[in-house]
Amino acid sequence: MSPSQAIQQGRSSIAVELSQAAVSFGKPGKAVPALQETNLRIADGEFVALVGPSGCGKSTILRLTAGLLQPTRGAVLVGGREVAAKALRIGMAFQNPTMLPWLTIERNVMLPLKIVRPFRSDYRAKRKTEYRDRVHALLADVGLDKFAGHYPWQLSGGMLQRANLCRALIHEPSLLLLDEPFGALDQFTREELWGTMQSLWLKRKPTVLLITHDLKEAGFLASRVCVMSARPGRIINDSAVDFPRPRTIQMTFDADFVALNQRLRDLIIDARTDTAIRGA
Amino acid sequence: MSYELRRRLWAAILILGFFAAWEFLCLALQVSDLVLPRPSQVFATLVARLGILWPHVLQTLWTTMIGFVLGVTVGVIIGAAIGVSRTAYDTVYPLLIGFSSIPKVAVVPIFVLWFGSGATPAILTALAMCFFPIVVNIATGLATTEPELEDVLKSLGASKLDILWNVGLPRTMPFFFASLKIAVTFAFVGSVLSETVASNKGIGNVMMTASSNFDVPLVFAGLFLLAALGILLYVAFSLVEARVTGWATRRQGFAAA
Numbered sequence: 001m002s003p004s005q006a007i008q009q010g011r012s013s014i015a016v017e018l019s020q021a022a023v024s025f026g027k028p029g030k031a032v033p034a035l036q037e038t039n040l041r042i043a044d045g046e047f048v049a050l051v052g053p054s055g056c057g058k059s060t061i062l063r064l065t066a067g068l069l070q071p072t073r074g075a076v077l078v079g080g081r082e083v084a085a086k087a088l089r090i091g092m093a094f095q096n097p098t099m100l101p102w103l104t105i106e107r108n109v110m111l112p113l114k115i116v117r118p119f120r121s122d123y124r125a126k127r128k129t130e131y132r133d134r135v136h137a138l139l140a141d142v143g144l145d146k147f148a149g150h151y152p153w154q155l156s157g158g159m160l161q162r163a164n165l166c167r168a169l170i171h172e173p174s175l176l177l178l179d180e181p182f183g184a185l186d187q188f189t190r191e192e193l194w195g196t197m198q199s200l201w202l203k204r205k206p207t208v209l210l211i212t213h214d215l216k217e218a219g220f221l222a223s224r225v226c227v228m229s230a231r232p233g234r235i236i237n238d239s240a241v242d243f244p245r246p247r248t249i250q251m252t253f254d255a256d257f258v259a260l261n262q263r264l265r266d267l268i269i270d271a272r273t274d275t276a277i278r279g280a
Numbered sequence: 281m282s283y284e285l286r287r288r289l290w291a292a293i294l295i296l297g298f299f300a301a302w303e304f305l306c307l308a309l310q311v312s313d314l315v316l317p318r319p320s321q322v323f324a325t326l327v328a329r330l331g332i333l334w335p336h337v338l339q340t341l342w343t344t345m346i347g348f349v350l351g352v353t354v355g356v357i358i359g360a361a362i363g364v365s366r367t368a369y370d371t372v373y374p375l376l377i378g379f380s381s382i383p384k385v386a387v388v389p390i391f392v393l394w395f396g397s398g399a400t401p402a403i404l405t406a407l408a409m410c411f412f413p414i415v416v417n418i419a420t421g422l423a424t425t426e427p428e429l430e431d432v433l434k435s436l437g438a439s440k441l442d443i444l445w446n447v448g449l450p451r452t453m454p455f456f457f458a459s460l461k462i463a464v465t466f467a468f469v470g471s472v473l474s475e476t477v478a479s480n481k482g483i484g485n486v487m488m489t490a491s492s493n494f495d496v497p498l499v500f501a502g503l504f505l506l507a508a509l510g511i512l513l514y515v516a517f518s519l520v521e522a523r524v525t526g527w528a529t530r531r532q533g534f535a536a537a
Contacts, residue, residue, distance in 0.1 A: 066435040090435045098429035102450050102527040114446065115438045151527060171436070 015175055015207035016042040016065055020074035023060050024232075033232035035060045037074060040226065040235060044174075047201060047208045049218035051264060052228030053272045058211045060233075062177050065209060066090055078175065089116060091168035091176045091206070095183040097160040099152035105163050106148040109135045112171040119171060138166045141203070142196050158189035162196060169200065178210045182217065191249050194220050198246055215264045219257055220247055227264060229271045237267050317497040322504055325497040337505055339481045340471055343399050344509075347406025348467040352460065355411035359418025363452075364444060369419070380412040384470060388477045397478035402471040409470030410463035417459035421452030454528035457521035464513045468506060 391401035475484025
């Protein structure tokens with residue numbers, strides 16, 4: 001069975017499901033709640049953006065989905081199965097590109113193939129043939145094919161983040177988790193990378209959960225935007241984003257887009273003042 | 281003139297100037313060679329007695345190297361253990377700090393008591409001197425792995441061993457080689473220390489005997505030999521380091537290689 005067939009068979013219509021999942025940190029009795037009982041369903045191939053005030057538990061949801069954290073109560077199902085910290089073929093990318101400085105970009109992007117089953121068993125045999133071609137093809141998709149042999153410090157921040165996306169996608173994950181991947185970039189590079197991200201997604205259609213502070217980014221990329229309340233967070237709004245694809249930066253100045261932006265912004269500001277009042 | 285060449289030239293001038301000033305001051309102030317022999321006298325002694333000194337050089341060199349290799353092995357194992365496991369760190373570290381604070385000259389008599397005089401206490405003292413910087417550097421290198429990268433790898437189903445092998449250990453290499461250069465000079469201090477206390481062979485022993493015979497030029501000849509051996513090994517490890525961990529210093533040549 002080829003890897004892609006394996007993905008097809010493992011797929012169900014619901015890729016991610018959080019049911020009444022709650023997380024608190026610390027000892028029982030003195031536990032600090034980080035996430036209130038949360039329900040979230042992400043359909044297969046959907047692109048969901050999660051926005052909300054800082055510290056509201058967005059990253060907690062991401063870590064739950066990745067199996068890096070177990071819910072204190074409730075359940076988290078990925079691909080129809082309860083999440084454990086075992087291999088789920090998930091791709092992840094963070095704001096910090098964390099490229100390994102002693103490897104070339106090619107080898108950095110190839111790293112998941114060295115670890116994920118079933119690729120790892122053939123790593124030694126195929127790293128200079130099939131896997132190399134695969135990495136080069138993906139790098140070409142993001143315009144980095146000429147930099148495969150470079151070391152990370154020779155690349156700019158935007159280029160490193162492209163490589164980071166490639167590393168998250170090289171093993172064809174059915175689920176991609178992104179934690180503010182474009183947060184540290186300047187506005188122009190960021191908009192450029194939205195385009196890159198969109199075309200990668202349109203080409204491969206993985207399920208994506210994107211955490212972001214940037215409402216424009218959420219509107220541009222996502223097919224659904226979920227807004228969270230302040231800590232301990234829960235999802236207070238869930239809106240579909242129906243703009244046709246491929247979307248352009250020009251569209252972000254249209255009245256519909258601006259209205260969506262405005263509405264999301266009001267929701268988050270409400271969520272923030274809500275805590276301010278409760279806190280007083 | 282290139283920057284590199286100028287730097288080397290200045291280093292050479294400094295070394296030659298140091299010896300010239302030493303020679304000149306001894307002559308000008310008429311210092312007795314029982315107090316401080318002139319460098320020219322030391323070199324003359326070195327050449328004249330090289331035949332007698334040579335077996336001692338070899339003795340010191342091999343005890344040091346064995347002690348060093350053992351020290352590195354022990355250091356890497358302990359360093360890896362406390363770098364990976366928080367529990368190991370908490371339990372082992374206080375004991376290690378205590379042990380490293382003991383002046384090693386105080387443990388030589390104990391080694392002699394256990395193993396008799398000769399090569400064994402020299403090897404053990406070299407080991408005891410040199411393993412600690414390696415432990416600290418390996419542990420630090422492992423502890424500085426980015427948590428995001430660890431998350432990325434764990435979500436791919438990587439085991440602790442996968443992460444150690446692919447990320448932890450390569451990241452530790454610059455720390456490791458920096459500590460090797462320190463450790464090898466420490467190992468010399470250890471073996472010579474032990475030789476001066478309890479041995480009938482080795483440069484340390486030669487210097488001890490020479491000083492009790494007031495053969496001060498020979499004492500200095502021993503010092504010069506030790507310095508030369510120290511520099512030699514330091515340079516050797518620097519070369520290996522540049523080869524293996526060039527990525528850490530971002531040398532242009534490394535990217536091209």
